[in-house]
Amino acid sequence: MHRSEWDVIIVGGGSAGLSAALMLGRSRRRVLVIDGGEPRNRFSAHMHGVLGHDHSPPLDLLAAGRAELTRYDDVVIESGTVVSATPLDVDDIGFDVVLETGERHTARRMLVATGLRDELPDIPGLTEQWGRNAALCPYCDGWEVRDRRIAVIATDAANTHQAQLMRQLSPHVTFYSQGVSLPDAARVGLEARGIAIESRTAVEVVGDERGGLRGIRLDDGTEHDADSIFVAPRPVPNDRLLSDLRARSIRQNGVNWVLVDASGRTNVRGLWAAGNIATAQSSVPVAMAAGNLAGSDINGDLVEEDVREAVVARQRDNG
Ligand SMILES: Cc1cc2nc3c(=O)[nH]c(=O)nc-3n(C[C@H](O)[C@H](O)[C@H](O)COP(=O)(O)OP(=O)(O)OC[C@H]3O[C@@H](n4cnc5c(N)ncnc54)[C@H](O)[C@@H]3O)c2cc1C
Structure with a gap:
């Protein structure tokens, strides 16, 4: 028999x-969610492209989700940060998880849904x-920000695509190339759609006295007005x-991404990963879908284990 306290620990809420x-929870699993309370979109007042929740505060969605989960007796959500996870012994699939407070928990399965951090280009004023x-x-x-003055600040030649997407929304787009060398086709595409290419370096994002955006300062001291900035953080x-658990990953564009199957399974027995932790492309609906798939796959896996254990117990009882 497994000896874990929880069926599943989910790191990241x-x-x-x-x-x-x-x-x-709907499968009557004993679930502990441990959450550090820093979702990636916490900086935004409103989220968009989330059907049924367009233009609503992102933290409201998560609060509603937490409230819905109170219907399910065996789901517990705890604030905290998980600092380590180690596998249980070889006979028992599962994990021993430690929080920064020193609190420990064990679970038969673990889902890591810890998201990612956006590392912004080092331009003073941008973080604010x-x-x-x-x-x-x-x-x-x-x-x-349709029809407004848009500044796209490059970190990579691939940002020309971001500039073209913004051109779909506004005729006033400036592409700050930041010394990135652009393939000819990308440059021609920008010029053809009337996107200004600025080869002087943007050295500062200038705010106004109310915390709003005023513009972009260049390395020669010139200031350009701008209403909105688009960048591609790392x-x-x-x-x-x-x-630490030796989940396999793949390196893409200088970033290691955990390798998961369509249901979020990693190569490590009992370990799943879902949401922005596994892909840069995730949006709120995509992260939700990934969590949904992982949750049902984990339950299915536990059911299979429950069946195996029941068969063994029955054979033992029958002598
Ligand atoms: C500025 C900005 C605006 C965005 N706007 C939109 C939008 O309008 N629409 C949209 O669809 N998407 C938007 N996104 C993308 C969206 O934020 C992500 O796709 C989504 O948050 C991913 O969900 P997730 O559950 O994978 O990760 P997150 O939402 O980032 O949640 C991860 C959670 O794990 C916790 N965590 C991390 N490490 C630990 C640990 N060791 N222990 C415990 N907890 C931990 C974190 O504190 C966090 O609460 C935006 C992103 C940014 C940066």
């Missing part, structure tokens, strides 16, 4: 983690605007637990 908890007047995703924050997955 954002859209992915809470969605998985819902599936597991992040999630308000500086954004990453045209689908999430583009429509609100995604840094919060994956220490996964790497």
